Amino acid sequence: MEESLIYSEKGYRFWFRVRPVFKKLLRVEVSGTENIPEKGGCIIASNHRSNLDPFVLNVISPRPILFMAKEELFKIPVLSWLIKKAGAFPVKRNGRDIKAMKKALTLLKEGYCIGIFPEGGRAKPKEFKNPQSGVGLLVSKTEAPVIPVRIEGTDDVYPVGSKFPKVGKSIITVRIGSPIEIDRTADYREISKEIMERIKKL
Template sequence: MENKHPYSELGYKIFFKIKPFLKKILRIKVVGVENIPLEGGCIIAANHRSHFDPPVINIVSPRPVIFLAKKELFEVPVLGWFIKKAGTIPVRRDSRDTAVIKKSISLLKEGFVIGIFPEGSRARPGEFRKPQPGVGYLIEKAKVPVIPVLIEGTDKVLPVNSKFPKLFKYNIDVIVGKPIKFEGISSYEHIAEKVMHEIRKLKGERHG
Protein backbone atom coordinates (compact mmCIF):
# COMPACT_ATOMS: atom_id res chain seq x y z
CA MET A 1 0.00 0.00 0.00
CA GLU A 2 1.27 3.47 -0.86
CA ASN A 3 2.36 5.58 2.09
CA LYS A 4 -0.03 8.53 2.44
CA HIS A 5 2.51 10.41 4.53
CA PRO A 6 5.68 12.10 3.23
CA TYR A 7 7.68 10.25 5.88
CA SER A 8 8.09 6.62 6.99
CA GLU A 9 5.11 5.89 9.23
CA LEU A 10 6.84 2.87 10.77
CA GLY A 11 9.97 4.91 11.38
CA TYR A 12 8.05 7.61 13.20
CA LYS A 13 6.11 5.09 15.27
CA ILE A 14 9.40 3.65 16.49
CA PHE A 15 10.86 7.13 16.99
CA PHE A 16 7.87 8.26 19.06
CA LYS A 17 8.22 5.17 21.27
CA ILE A 18 11.81 6.03 22.14
CA LYS A 19 11.34 9.81 22.47
CA PRO A 20 11.20 9.76 26.31
CA PHE A 21 14.53 7.90 26.35
CA LEU A 22 16.13 10.33 23.87
CA LYS A 23 14.81 13.32 25.80
CA LYS A 24 16.42 11.97 28.95
CA ILE A 25 19.86 11.11 27.57
CA LEU A 26 20.04 14.40 25.66
CA ARG A 27 18.97 16.31 28.79
CA ILE A 28 16.25 18.21 26.93
CA LYS A 29 14.03 20.61 28.85
CA VAL A 30 11.04 22.07 27.03
CA VAL A 31 8.63 24.87 27.93
CA GLY A 32 5.46 25.80 26.02
CA VAL A 33 4.98 22.62 24.01
CA GLU A 34 1.23 23.12 24.42
CA ASN A 35 1.56 25.98 21.90
CA ILE A 36 2.04 23.48 19.07
CA PRO A 37 -1.42 22.72 17.58
CA LEU A 38 -2.40 19.06 17.77
CA GLU A 39 -4.06 19.18 14.36
CA GLY A 40 -4.04 21.24 11.19
CA GLY A 41 -1.15 22.59 9.16
CA CYS A 42 1.35 24.87 10.89
CA ILE A 43 4.93 26.08 10.58
CA ILE A 44 7.51 25.68 13.32
CA ALA A 45 10.19 28.36 12.93
CA ALA A 46 13.32 27.96 15.04
CA ASN A 47 16.78 29.44 15.40
CA HIS A 48 19.58 27.27 14.03
CA ARG A 49 22.97 26.51 15.58
CA SER A 50 23.51 22.79 15.08
CA HIS A 51 22.61 19.84 12.86
CA PHE A 52 21.05 18.49 16.06
CA ASP A 53 18.24 21.06 15.93
CA PRO A 54 15.79 19.11 13.69
CA PRO A 55 15.84 15.88 15.74
CA VAL A 56 15.55 17.85 18.98
CA ILE A 57 12.42 19.62 17.70
CA ASN A 58 10.95 16.28 16.62
CA ILE A 59 11.71 14.84 20.06
CA VAL A 60 9.73 17.56 21.85
CA SER A 61 6.94 17.97 19.27
CA PRO A 62 3.71 16.00 19.77
CA ARG A 63 3.51 15.63 15.97
CA PRO A 64 6.02 14.71 13.25
CA VAL A 65 7.79 17.77 11.86
CA ILE A 66 8.89 17.79 8.21
CA PHE A 67 11.96 19.97 7.73
CA LEU A 68 13.45 21.82 4.81
CA ALA A 69 17.19 21.11 4.48
CA LYS A 70 19.95 21.95 2.04
CA LYS A 71 20.25 19.44 -0.77
CA GLU A 72 23.89 18.64 0.08
CA LEU A 73 22.86 16.89 3.31
CA PHE A 74 21.06 14.21 1.32
CA GLU A 75 24.41 13.11 -0.09
CA VAL A 76 25.95 12.46 3.35
CA PRO A 77 26.15 8.71 4.11
CA VAL A 78 23.66 7.47 6.72
CA LEU A 79 22.39 11.01 7.46
CA GLY A 80 21.01 11.29 3.94
CA TRP A 81 19.09 8.03 4.37
CA PHE A 82 17.61 9.12 7.70
CA ILE A 83 16.43 12.53 6.53
CA LYS A 84 14.82 10.98 3.46
CA LYS A 85 12.88 8.59 5.70
CA ALA A 86 11.88 11.56 7.85
CA GLY A 87 10.29 13.22 4.83
CA THR A 88 12.80 16.09 4.75
CA ILE A 89 12.41 18.37 1.73
CA PRO A 90 15.67 19.15 -0.14
CA VAL A 91 16.34 22.82 -0.88
CA ARG A 92 18.75 24.30 -3.43
CA ARG A 93 20.34 27.25 -1.69
CA ASP A 94 21.76 28.84 -4.84
CA SER A 95 18.35 29.77 -6.28
CA ARG A 96 14.71 30.41 -5.36
CA ASP A 97 13.32 26.89 -5.36
CA THR A 98 9.65 27.47 -6.19
CA ALA A 99 9.00 23.72 -6.26
CA VAL A 100 9.93 23.56 -2.56
CA ILE A 101 7.49 26.36 -1.74
CA LYS A 102 4.70 24.62 -3.64
CA LYS A 103 5.38 21.27 -1.98
CA SER A 104 5.54 22.86 1.47
CA ILE A 105 2.25 24.70 0.97
CA SER A 106 0.63 21.52 -0.32
CA LEU A 107 1.72 19.59 2.79
CA LEU A 108 0.54 22.40 5.08
CA LYS A 109 -2.90 22.36 3.42
CA GLU A 110 -3.01 18.60 4.00
CA GLY A 111 -2.51 19.25 7.71
CA PHE A 112 1.18 18.47 8.18
CA VAL A 113 3.74 20.40 10.24
CA ILE A 114 6.63 22.04 8.39
CA GLY A 115 9.81 23.01 10.22
CA ILE A 116 11.99 25.87 8.98
CA PHE A 117 15.09 27.74 10.09
CA PRO A 118 14.59 31.39 9.03
CA GLU A 119 18.34 32.08 9.32
CA GLY A 120 19.01 29.62 6.50
CA SER A 121 22.25 28.30 7.98
CA ARG A 122 23.74 27.75 11.41
CA ALA A 123 24.61 30.79 13.51
CA ARG A 124 27.57 31.10 15.84
CA PRO A 125 27.06 30.04 19.47
CA GLY A 126 24.78 32.49 21.24
CA GLU A 127 24.12 34.52 18.09
CA PHE A 128 21.31 34.97 15.56
CA ARG A 129 21.66 35.46 11.80
CA LYS A 130 19.59 37.71 9.56
CA PRO A 131 16.50 35.80 8.30
CA GLN A 132 16.04 34.91 4.65
CA PRO A 133 13.24 36.75 2.74
CA GLY A 134 12.07 33.44 1.25
CA VAL A 135 10.82 32.50 4.71
CA GLY A 136 8.43 35.43 4.61
CA TYR A 137 7.26 34.40 1.16
CA LEU A 138 6.41 30.87 2.34
CA ILE A 139 4.61 32.15 5.43
CA GLU A 140 2.57 34.71 3.51
CA LYS A 141 1.48 32.16 0.89
CA ALA A 142 0.79 29.34 3.34
CA LYS A 143 -1.46 31.37 5.68
CA VAL A 144 -1.12 28.92 8.58
CA PRO A 145 -0.11 29.46 12.23
CA VAL A 146 3.61 30.06 12.74
CA ILE A 147 5.08 28.81 16.01
CA PRO A 148 8.37 30.44 17.09
CA VAL A 149 10.86 28.16 18.84
CA LEU A 150 14.12 28.98 20.61
CA ILE A 151 16.73 26.22 20.96
CA GLU A 152 19.80 26.62 23.16
CA GLY A 153 22.52 24.10 23.92
CA THR A 154 22.56 22.05 20.71
CA ASP A 155 25.65 23.96 19.55
CA LYS A 156 27.46 22.60 22.61
CA VAL A 157 26.19 19.03 22.23
CA LEU A 158 27.03 18.92 18.52
CA PRO A 159 29.22 21.89 17.52
CA VAL A 160 29.99 22.82 13.92
CA ASN A 161 32.48 20.37 12.34
CA SER A 162 31.93 17.78 15.11
CA LYS A 163 31.11 14.25 13.95
CA PHE A 164 29.89 12.88 17.28
CA PRO A 165 27.64 14.45 19.93
CA LYS A 166 28.95 15.24 23.40
CA LEU A 167 26.35 13.40 25.44
CA PHE A 168 25.60 13.72 29.17
CA LYS A 169 27.61 16.95 29.42
CA TYR A 170 25.30 19.80 28.38
CA ASN A 171 21.61 20.65 28.70
CA ILE A 172 19.37 21.49 25.74
CA ASP A 173 16.64 24.05 26.37
CA VAL A 174 13.65 24.43 24.04
CA ILE A 175 11.11 27.23 24.44
CA VAL A 176 7.98 27.14 22.28
CA GLY A 177 6.20 30.46 21.83
CA LYS A 178 2.62 31.29 21.00
CA PRO A 179 1.47 31.45 17.34
CA ILE A 180 2.45 34.63 15.50
CA LYS A 181 0.00 36.86 13.66
CA PHE A 182 0.99 38.89 10.59
CA GLU A 183 -1.82 41.39 10.09
CA GLY A 184 -0.56 44.66 8.65
CA ILE A 185 2.89 43.38 7.67
CA SER A 186 3.48 44.47 4.09
CA SER A 187 6.59 42.66 2.84
CA TYR A 188 8.23 39.23 2.94
CA GLU A 189 11.32 40.77 4.55
CA HIS A 190 9.22 42.23 7.37
CA ILE A 191 7.48 38.90 7.94
CA ALA A 192 10.84 37.12 8.19
CA GLU A 193 12.14 39.82 10.56
CA LYS A 194 9.01 39.50 12.71
CA VAL A 195 9.56 35.75 13.04
CA MET A 196 13.18 36.18 14.14
CA HIS A 197 12.17 38.94 16.54
CA GLU A 198 9.67 36.62 18.23
CA ILE A 199 12.28 33.83 18.41
CA ARG A 200 14.82 36.17 20.03
CA LYS A 201 12.18 37.36 22.52
CA LEU A 202 11.82 33.82 23.82
CA LYS A 203 15.37 34.07 25.23
CA GLY A 204 13.94 36.11 28.07
CA GLU A 205 11.32 33.51 28.99
CA ARG A 206 11.82 31.79 32.32
CA HIS A 207 11.90 28.00 32.41
CA GLY A 208 9.45 26.28 34.67
Protein backbone atom coordinates in the same frame (compact mmCIF):
# COMPACT_ATOMS: atom_id res chain seq x y z
CA MET B 1 -8.32 16.98 3.37
CA GLU B 2 -6.91 13.58 4.32
CA GLU B 3 -3.12 13.58 4.65
CA SER B 4 -1.13 11.71 2.00
CA LEU B 5 1.60 9.64 3.63
CA ILE B 6 5.06 10.93 2.74
CA TYR B 7 7.13 9.53 5.59
CA SER B 8 7.60 6.15 7.27
CA GLU B 9 4.58 5.62 9.50
CA LYS B 10 6.19 2.58 11.17
CA GLY B 11 9.37 4.55 11.64
CA TYR B 12 7.60 7.37 13.46
CA ARG B 13 5.61 4.94 15.63
CA PHE B 14 8.89 3.38 16.71
CA TRP B 15 10.49 6.82 17.14
CA PHE B 16 7.73 8.04 19.46
CA ARG B 17 8.29 4.99 21.68
CA VAL B 18 12.05 5.42 22.02
CA ARG B 19 12.46 9.19 21.97
CA PRO B 20 12.03 9.60 25.77
CA VAL B 21 15.41 7.85 26.02
CA PHE B 22 17.03 10.47 23.79
CA LYS B 23 15.30 13.29 25.66
CA LYS B 24 16.80 12.07 28.92
CA LEU B 25 20.19 11.27 27.40
CA LEU B 26 20.52 14.72 25.81
CA ARG B 27 19.09 16.45 28.92
CA VAL B 28 16.39 18.25 26.96
CA GLU B 29 14.12 20.61 28.88
CA VAL B 30 11.08 21.94 27.02
CA SER B 31 8.26 24.39 27.70
CA GLY B 32 5.27 25.38 25.58
CA THR B 33 4.53 22.12 23.72
CA GLU B 34 0.83 22.96 24.12
CA ASN B 35 1.37 25.75 21.57
CA ILE B 36 1.91 23.22 18.77
CA PRO B 37 -1.51 22.40 17.22
CA GLU B 38 -2.53 18.76 17.51
CA LYS B 39 -3.62 18.68 13.88
CA GLY B 40 -3.78 20.84 10.77
CA GLY B 41 -1.00 22.53 8.84
CA CYS B 42 1.46 24.62 10.84
CA ILE B 43 4.98 26.02 10.59
CA ILE B 44 7.60 25.53 13.30
CA ALA B 45 10.14 28.37 12.95
CA SER B 46 13.30 27.92 15.02
CA ASN B 47 16.74 29.41 15.41
CA HIS B 48 19.58 27.20 14.21
CA ARG B 49 23.07 26.63 15.64
CA SER B 50 23.68 22.90 15.34
CA ASN B 51 22.94 19.93 13.10
CA LEU B 52 21.31 18.47 16.20
CA ASP B 53 18.45 20.98 16.08
CA PRO B 54 16.02 19.07 13.80
CA PHE B 55 16.59 15.91 15.84
CA VAL B 56 15.91 17.70 19.13
CA LEU B 57 12.74 19.33 17.78
CA ASN B 58 11.38 15.94 16.78
CA VAL B 59 12.32 14.65 20.25
CA ILE B 60 9.95 17.11 21.93
CA SER B 61 7.20 17.68 19.35
CA PRO B 62 3.82 15.99 19.94
CA ARG B 63 3.61 15.32 16.19
CA PRO B 64 6.08 14.69 13.35
CA ILE B 65 7.86 17.77 11.99
CA LEU B 66 8.85 17.59 8.32
CA PHE B 67 11.91 19.72 7.68
CA MET B 68 13.17 21.64 4.71
CA ALA B 69 16.76 20.38 4.55
CA LYS B 70 19.65 21.69 2.48
CA GLU B 71 19.92 19.70 -0.74
CA GLU B 72 23.53 18.68 -0.03
CA LEU B 73 22.31 16.33 2.71
CA PHE B 74 20.38 14.28 0.14
CA LYS B 75 23.67 13.34 -1.55
CA ILE B 76 24.97 11.51 1.54
CA PRO B 77 23.86 7.85 1.11
CA VAL B 78 22.81 6.70 4.61
CA LEU B 79 21.78 10.13 5.89
CA SER B 80 19.73 10.75 2.75
CA TRP B 81 17.74 7.55 3.33
CA LEU B 82 17.10 8.44 6.97
CA ILE B 83 15.92 12.00 6.41
CA LYS B 84 13.68 10.93 3.54
CA LYS B 85 12.06 8.37 5.84
CA ALA B 86 11.55 11.21 8.33
CA GLY B 87 9.74 13.23 5.66
CA ALA B 88 12.42 15.83 4.97
CA PHE B 89 12.55 17.46 1.53
CA PRO B 90 15.40 19.37 -0.15
CA VAL B 91 15.76 23.11 -0.49
CA LYS B 92 18.41 25.15 -2.26
CA ARG B 93 19.97 27.65 0.12
CA ASN B 94 21.12 30.12 -2.53
CA GLY B 95 18.20 32.11 -3.90
CA ARG B 96 14.52 31.24 -4.04
CA ASP B 97 13.71 27.58 -4.46
CA ILE B 98 10.27 27.61 -6.11
CA LYS B 99 10.02 23.81 -6.13
CA ALA B 100 10.65 23.59 -2.37
CA MET B 101 8.23 26.46 -1.79
CA LYS B 102 5.45 24.68 -3.69
CA LYS B 103 6.21 21.44 -1.83
CA ALA B 104 5.93 23.18 1.54
CA LEU B 105 2.67 24.89 0.61
CA THR B 106 1.18 21.59 -0.56
CA LEU B 107 2.17 19.84 2.66
CA LEU B 108 0.69 22.64 4.76
CA LYS B 109 -2.61 22.38 2.86
CA GLU B 110 -2.59 18.63 3.50
CA GLY B 111 -2.28 19.22 7.22
CA TYR B 112 1.39 18.56 7.91
CA CYS B 113 3.68 20.33 10.36
CA ILE B 114 6.63 21.92 8.51
CA GLY B 115 9.89 22.86 10.21
CA ILE B 116 11.97 25.78 8.94
CA PHE B 117 15.08 27.64 10.08
CA PRO B 118 14.58 31.29 9.07
CA GLU B 119 18.32 31.98 9.33
CA GLY B 120 18.95 29.61 6.41
CA GLY B 121 21.98 28.04 8.09
CA ARG B 122 23.72 27.59 11.41
CA ALA B 123 24.57 30.72 13.37
CA LYS B 124 27.70 31.09 15.49
CA PRO B 125 27.46 29.98 19.15
CA LYS B 126 25.11 32.17 21.19
CA GLU B 127 24.36 34.33 18.14
CA PHE B 128 21.61 34.80 15.55
CA LYS B 129 21.85 35.36 11.80
CA ASN B 130 19.64 37.65 9.75
CA PRO B 131 16.60 35.76 8.41
CA GLN B 132 16.24 34.74 4.78
CA SER B 133 13.51 36.55 2.85
CA GLY B 134 12.16 33.28 1.44
CA VAL B 135 10.72 32.42 4.83
CA GLY B 136 8.52 35.50 4.76
CA LEU B 137 7.47 34.69 1.21
CA LEU B 138 6.36 31.22 2.27
CA VAL B 139 4.41 32.54 5.25
CA SER B 140 2.73 35.23 3.14
CA LYS B 141 1.21 32.55 0.91
CA THR B 142 -0.40 30.42 3.62
CA GLU B 143 -2.76 30.94 6.54
CA ALA B 144 -1.07 28.18 8.55
CA PRO B 145 -0.08 29.29 12.08
CA VAL B 146 3.60 30.05 12.67
CA ILE B 147 4.99 28.74 15.97
CA PRO B 148 8.26 30.38 17.11
CA VAL B 149 10.84 28.18 18.84
CA ARG B 150 14.13 29.03 20.51
CA ILE B 151 16.74 26.33 21.13
CA GLU B 152 19.73 26.83 23.42
CA GLY B 153 22.52 24.38 24.19
CA THR B 154 22.70 22.28 21.03
CA ASP B 155 25.78 24.20 19.90
CA ASP B 156 27.50 23.10 23.13
CA VAL B 157 26.47 19.46 22.77
CA TYR B 158 27.13 19.19 19.03
CA PRO B 159 29.19 22.18 17.84
CA VAL B 160 30.21 22.78 14.24
CA GLY B 161 33.19 20.58 13.38
CA SER B 162 32.47 17.84 15.93
CA LYS B 163 32.13 14.27 14.68
CA PHE B 164 29.95 13.15 17.55
CA PRO B 165 27.65 14.87 20.09
CA LYS B 166 29.16 15.59 23.51
CA VAL B 167 26.31 13.99 25.40
CA GLY B 168 25.72 15.42 28.87
CA LYS B 169 27.96 18.46 28.42
CA SER B 170 25.10 20.94 28.59
CA ILE B 171 21.35 21.09 29.16
CA ILE B 172 19.39 21.73 25.97
CA THR B 173 16.44 24.05 26.44
CA VAL B 174 13.57 24.41 23.98
CA ARG B 175 11.08 27.24 24.41
CA ILE B 176 7.97 27.10 22.23
CA GLY B 177 5.98 30.31 21.87
CA SER B 178 2.36 30.95 21.02
CA PRO B 179 1.43 31.41 17.33
CA ILE B 180 2.66 34.70 15.90
CA GLU B 181 0.08 37.24 14.78
CA ILE B 182 1.32 38.20 11.32
CA ASP B 183 0.15 40.74 8.79
CA ARG B 184 0.50 38.49 5.75
CA THR B 185 -0.05 41.39 3.38
CA ALA B 186 3.17 43.03 4.59
CA ASP B 187 6.43 42.89 2.64
CA TYR B 188 7.77 39.35 2.95
CA ARG B 189 11.16 40.64 4.10
CA GLU B 190 9.46 42.33 7.04
CA ILE B 191 7.55 39.13 7.79
CA SER B 192 10.87 37.25 8.00
CA LYS B 193 12.27 39.87 10.40
CA GLU B 194 9.16 39.75 12.56
CA ILE B 195 9.38 35.97 12.90
CA MET B 196 13.07 36.13 13.82
CA GLU B 197 12.45 38.81 16.43
CA ARG B 198 9.77 36.66 18.06
CA ILE B 199 12.20 33.76 18.21
CA LYS B 200 14.86 35.94 19.87
CA LYS B 201 12.41 37.18 22.52
CA LEU B 202 11.50 33.70 23.75
